[in-house]
Amino acid sequence: MLDGDVPGDAGFVLPLLRPGMRVLDVGCGLGAVTLGFGTAVHPVQVLGVDPEPERLVKAGGVVRRRGISTVDFAAGAALRLPVAEAAFDVVFAHALIERTKDPAELLAELLRVLRPGGTLALSTSDWSRAKLRPRTANVDAALRGYFQLLRARGEDPFAGRRVAEHVERAGFREVRARSRHRPGLEYRVLAERVESGLAEALRAPGGPDPQLASAARSAWSWARGGGGEFSQCWTELVAVRAP
Known part of the structure; x- marks a missing residue:
């Protein structure tokens, strides 16, 4: 099973594709979006890049079994892409800016290739506008602790609010962005993921952080409550590298 969802994660990119284009999918994971691009418009040549080679072995196997010649994969880090300068007509990244310590450095690399x-297309999450029902005091407390964890790792849970500003500063032009809510994890699965992340952080050397411990108790209660609804807010951005 490939991860990713072309209509959901990258549907806004499909109208940009034209026959003969070269497309780069940065942080492609198991390659579902990469494959979707490569079969959406013919012929479009698509390269998926991911830092975890084992993911690419699985993705490459799917491509070979289906006999798709327009899709390829390469191992590499987003900050040091294994491709030449000015090699692509479209560069796409889903859920990448929010996991990057230095967005300016990442965008400089995307600009390079x-x-x-050419067109840059980004899909970036914004937890500040996520919709959760019910959204209880325990949910809010657990999420505050979870966001604290993300920031400690150099991530930005609210990156979608600022991604257009980062892209403009990086030198891109014609920046257009819109926000859209899409279903995310199941409500209870999200609660369990937050609970697990906080519990793991509390086992780290140095003793438990009182704020994280409180958040973990709230997450425990949330995960054992009833069901609910969750939809994530995504900023879908398109910009152009100046000629």
């Missing part, structure tokens, strides 16, 4: 006049 994009041809003049």
